[in-house]
Amino acid sequence: xxxxxxxxxGSGKGTVSERLVQDYNLIHISAGEILREEVQKQxxxxxxxxxxxxxxxxxxxxxxxxxxxxxxxxxxxxxxDGFPRTIxxxxxxxxxxxxxxxxxxxxxxxxxxxxxxxxTCKKGDHTYHLTYLxxxxxxxxxxxxxxxxxxxxxxxxVVKERFRVYHEKTQPVIDYYxxxxxxxxxxxxxxxxxxxxxxxxxxxxxxx
Ligand code: AP5
Ligand code: MG
Numbered sequence: 116x117x118x119x120x121x122x123x124x125g126s127g128k129g130t131v132s133e134r135l136v137q138d139y140n141l142i143h144i145s146a147g148e149i150l151r152e153e154v155q156k157q158x159x160x161x162x163x164x165x166x167x168x169x170x171x172x173x174x175x176x177x178x179x180x181x182x183x184x185x186x187x188x189x190x191x192x193x194x195x196d197g198f199p200r201t202i203x204x205x206x207x208x209x210x211x212x213x214x215x216x217x218x219x220x221x222x223x224x225x226x227x228x229x230x231x232x233x234x235t236c237k238k239g240d241h242t243y244h245l246t247y248l249x250x251x252x253x254x255x256x257x258x259x260x261x262x263x264x265x266x267x268x269x270x271x272x273v274v275k276e277r278f279r280v281y282h283e284k285t286q287p288v289i290d291y292y293x294x295x296x297x298x299x300x301x302x303x304x305x306x307x308x309x310x311x312x313x314x315x316x317x318x319x320x321x322x323x
Contacts, residue, residue, distance in 0.1 A: 122219030125226035171276030
């Protein structure tokens with residue numbers, strides 16, 4: 116099962132992925148997470164990547180495509196979260212034989228509220244929301260027991276730029292998969308439980 120999850124910033128790609136990993140034993144390959152890990156390591160490359168992420172811009176295609184392909188190499192069951200984000204990236208992975216592309220459809224005014232209240236654990240694997248998906252203990256990850264943090268690129272001015280880039284560069288990718296008849300659009304605006312139920316239905320229909 117090879118799935119691509121696409122959607123605007125804050126649409127719930129990470130949240131849906133967490134549940135798919137549990138239910139279907141899929142490997143979660145998130146381009147954003149891999150890039151943030153490189154930034155944390157403070158390597159020369161990490162310092163370069165940081166400049167793009169903190170401004171809300173995309174990291175150059177070749178680099179992202181290479182690391183994602185490396186992550187997917189030899190694997191049969193995975194989710195690509197937030198990749199591809201440009202037509203060039205999509206063309207880079209035609210040989211991966213993706214089964215399904217899911218687009219999480221959420222209006223912009225809703226995702227802006229989601230990003231403003233998002234908190235993530237230090238390891239980056241678990242995502243919460245102050246109101247919509249709070250942890251059991253305020254400020255602490257349920258699983259890792261580490262302190263919850265706010266992502267630097269969730270500042271309102273950076274969020275604005277992420278949306279601009281999304282419309283310019285990623286919207287064409289959605290049309291690309293639509294034309295290939297690989298795209299399934301799901302309503303991801305309701306609660307996390309309902310949105311996930313919509314995703315599950317499509318997966319069950321596709322892989323029955
Ligand atoms: P990335 O980390 O992928 O950011 P993004 O695409 O902007 O998406 P987010 O992670 O912000 O949101 P999400 O859809 O995962 O939502 P989440 O589940 O967290 O990329 C960051 C940066 O890395 C990019 O800007 C770029 O610089 C670089 N990059 C990444 N990929 C790249 C690529 N392919 N090429 C080049 N550069 C790349 O949910 C958000 C919040 O909402 C959470 O608080 C959550 O609890 C809550 N929530 C989730 N679902 C619901 C729901 N149904 N109802 C209510 N609340 C919900
Ligand atoms: Mg994410």
